[in-house]
Every structure is written in structure tokens, then in C-alpha cells.
Amino acid sequence: MIKVHNLTGGYTHSPIIQGLDLEIRRGEFFALLGPNGSGKTTLFKLITGQLQKKSGNILLDGKEISTYSKLAKAKKVAVLSQEASVSFDYTVEEIVSLGRYPHQKGILKNLSKEDRKIIEEVMDITKVSAFRKKQFRMISGGEKQRVLLAKALAQEPELLLLDEPTNHLDIKHTFQLLDLLKERQQTMGLTVFAILHDLNVASLYADRFALLHEGSLLEVGDVEMLRKVEQLQKVYQVQVNAQSHPTVPKPQLLMTPNYAKAGEFLNFEGSFEINQDNHSIHIEFKKALRTISNCVLGDGIQWLKHFSHVYEAESRVSFDSKAKLQKWLENNLIPYEQAAGMIVEGNLEEIIILEEIGATQMMVIVTVGTANGDILIDPQSDQPKHTINIMLFIDAHFTDGALVNGSMLATEGKVKALQEHGAKEFPSSNDTLLLGLTQQGEKISTADSQSDIGNAISQLVYRAVQKVLKKQNRQLH
Numbered sequence: 001m002i003k004v005h006n007l008t009g010g011y012t013h014s015p016i017i018q019g020l021d022l023e024i025r026r027g028e029f030f031a032l033l034g035p036n037g038s039g040k041t042t043l044f045k046l047i048t049g050q051l052q053k054k055s056g057n058i059l060l061d062g063k064e065i066s067t068y069s070k071l072a073k074a075k076k077v078a079v080l081s082q083e084a085s086v087s088f089d090y091t092v093e094e095i096v097s098l099g100r101y102p103h104q105k106g107i108l109k110n111l112s113k114e115d116r117k118i119i120e121e122v123m124d125i126t127k128v129s130a131f132r133k134k135q136f137r138m139i140s141g142g143e144k145q146r147v148l149l150a151k152a153l154a155q156e157p158e159l160l161l162l163d164e165p166t167n168h169l170d171i172k173h174t175f176q177l178l179d180l181l182k183e184r185q186q187t188m189g190l191t192v193f194a195i196l197h198d199l200n201v202a203s204l205y206a207d208r209f210a211l212l213h214e215g216s217l218l219e220v221g222d223v224e225m226l227r228k229v230e231q232l233q234k235v236y237q238v239q240v241n242a243q244s245h246p247t248v249p250k251p252q253l254l255m256t257p258n259y260a261k262a263g264e265f266l267n268f269e270g271s272f273e274i275n276q277d278n279h280s281i282h283i284e285f286k287k288a289l290r291t292i293s294n295c296v297l298g299d300g301i302q303w304l305k306h307f308s309h310v311y312e313a314e315s316r317v318s319f320d321s322k323a324k325l326q327k328w329l330e331n332n333l334i335p336y337e338q339a340a341g342m343i344v345e346g347n348l349e350e351i352i353i354l355e356e357i358g359a360t361q362m363m364v365i366v367t368v369g370t371a372n373g374d375i376l377i378d379p380q381s382d383q384p385k386h387t388i389n390i391m392l393f394i395d396a397h398f399t400d401g402a403l404v405n406g407s408m409l410a411t412e413g414k415v416k417a418l419q420e421h422g423a424k425e426f427p428s429s430n431d432t433l434l435l436g437l438t439q440q441g442e443k444i445s446t447a448d449s450q451s452d453i454g455n456a457i458s459q460l461v462y463r464a465v466q467k468v469l470k471k472q473n474r475q476l477h
């Protein structure tokens, strides 16, 4: 739709954009990214014609954009720029109506029925109808942004150019606006070209991206280019980690502030407290640990401080065990958003081992319960199954990959102990496992069975499970 070829342009004494090539394809949502001062607005203004290019071409549907008449261009392209030059006393509705100008006919250029219908529709979807009679200058920055979008949409453009459209908007309105643009893109084929500052928001909405740095494009590509953290770090000068959004298959970036890079180093043994009674074991760490678990509460990969095993003598394993655990934590004034918890059904035996293996301090807590609940009855033997709950705390710094490695090796250790114990069925799918890392010291990216730390994990869990089973002194069927 737009083809930029060998474009050079900028300001009188400084051509900010130099020899730039770019293509915006019909029907796509294109995000222009780059740090402050990289030239985004300059490029934007060269495309919209607010700035004169020095050399090169900007083609709109194959024809040099500067050769279009103002009216012909306005029928194809609408612009939402940073500097909204609406200083006069128009009402919101009048501003939106101005968007219909390119489509109005005759010398008097009155609004037709069709024009009015479209104005109503765009005011409705941008949620500005409620203050249609207000003076434009009397509304908030975010409201102004939505009114100007309504005006741009009233123009019914094929291409919408937006310079930081979410600048003044809160998260609700940011997502509302971008959802609206996405919907128009998908249902009406609208082409969107937007300068966006928030890389995570851009990742969720745009199909293609360009990263501008010092007036040149470093890369043009699809969303996967946002996983190239070295490039982003170089350009934005911030420590960045790329992760995946939990429900949308797109990358999301996590920035690390300088103050958090080197935290206070805590002695492992002095970094937690254990509180234990007949009904629970609770461990509280001074600093949050990086955790991986399949616990009832606090599952997945998280940062957590509180770790609980709660015994439920009479109860059954039920779907509301998470709610039960939350209640227990609440009653004990433990913030459950920072907690991982396991419910241990039936009789309980526990073992806690704290030791230094190699140069690494580790602590394991294993609890075994015998449940009377339906779900835990083995349908073959009609006997209750045992559930084994393991929490392993390690004074080390693991990558997320090493966390996964570690939890596999912990399971291996458990299975070995069960095998030796003569258990016929293992491991139970109701078993829980949590690994918690202090993230102190050198980063470890491999914790497999060949590594010392990997071995230490499976050994320690093996010994702890062995002990707890002996203590329980009961043969698994």
C-alpha cells in the first residue's frame, strides 16, 4: 500500500532519515518502534507530507504520495498525529463531522444522511457520544485522543497513520482503542501504521514491526523479532527478558531495573523461618524465591515467599481445595498471592532435611498423606493411594530451563525411592512438587543428571522420600 524507497529527509540542517526503505502492505497492522529521538515522528511526518522529503520515493498505491490532491489523499489516508491542531472552539461532534469532509459533495458540502450515520457509528465505537456537545478544548487528553480517532475513522480511510495513539490513554482505553483498530483491520481490511512505544502492547496487536535506531531501520519483521533481546537491549539500553504471554502466543518483555540487579545477599539458613504444628508446616522466606510447581496454589513459574503444607484429616480431595487453602492462609494472615501450598489428606508423616551438598545449601520437606477421598482410591485394588508432596529449596540461581531440569531430577529421586520401597504404582498424579530457588550467586543454566547440582537434587529427594516412607512404615500397595 505504501512503498518507501531510499528516503532521505528531516530538518533543514539535519536529515534524520537517510536512505530508508520500507513497505507497508495492504491490510496489515504495522508498528514502528524505536527509542526517543530515533526518528519515528520524522519518518511519520515524511510519509504524511507534514515534512518535505529531500530525496527518494514514497508511493501510495504505486503513485508518488505528494502528487495526490489533498482531497484524493484524504479519501485514502487518515492521520492521527501527536500535535492535534484543534485549538478553535468546536464541539466534539463537530470535530468528528470534519472527518466526513473528503466524502461530501457539492459546493455547500452539507452532511448527508449517510455522513450522519457514519458519524454516529464512529462516535459510538470510540465512546465519545456521551460528551458530543462539549467543547473539544474542555475534555481530557485521553478523551481528545478518542475524539480525534473518531474523526479519523469518520474519514473511512483505507490506511490509518497513527503517531503514538495510546499516549494519553489508561490501560482500559489503550486496549479498547487497539481492539477497535484490530477489529477494523480484520473485518474491513483497514491498513494500520502506528508508532507505538509500549513493546508489549505492540507485540499483542501488530503483524509486522520495524525497529528504528538513529534514523535507520535495524530490522523489519514479524513478532518474533521482539524475542531478540540483545538487539532490544542495545537499542533501548535496558536489561530485557523475553517471555511468552500466558494466553496469547506472542512474546512479552520484562525489563529489569538497575536497582534490582544486585540485591542483598542472604545467608540461606538465616533466610527463612519454619512454623510447624499438628496441622501444618509453614516456611516463610525473607526474600521471594523463584519457584516452579504443580501446587494447588502458586502453580507454574512464580516468585513466592510463603510455602505451606496443610493437613486435612477428614476431608476429601476436592475441586475446592484451592479455596480451602486460601481460607487457611487468610486465617493465618499469610498473603496467598505470595504463597504456594499443598493440601495433605489423611494421616501425615513429614521429613525435613537441611544440608549442604557440594557448595550448595538445600532444604527438602516431604510430606506423605493417606487419603480417604474417592479420587485417591486406586480403582484396581480399592486401596487408598499415597500422595507424596515435596518442596525443595535451593540456594542457587537457576534459569527457567534449569528449573524444569531440576524438577525432573527431583521426580527421578522420588521414583527411585518408591521403587526400592516396593511401590507398585508411581508416581501418583496427585503428587505435588515445588522447587524454590534463592536466585543468589552465579546463574546456572544446566541442572541435568550430568551436573553436580542435578545429582544433588535427585540424591537429596531420594533420601528424603526414603526416610519419610520408612517413618510412615507402611508398604505401598
Ligand SMILES: Nc1ncnc2c1ncn2[C@@H]1O[C@H](COP(=O)(O)OP(=O)(O)OP(=O)(O)O)[C@@H](O)[C@H]1O
Residues within 6 Å of the ligand: 011, 012, 014, 016, 034, 035, 036, 037, 038, 039, 040, 041, 042, 043
Ligand atoms: N523541528 C525539528 N528541527 C530539528 N530537529 C528536530 C526537529 N524535531 C525533531 N528533531 C530531531 O530529530 C531527531 C528525531 O526526532 P523524532 O521526533 O523523529 O524522534 P522520535 O523517534 O519520534 O522520538 P520520540 O520517541 O521522543 O517521539 C531528534 O534528534 C530530534 O532532536
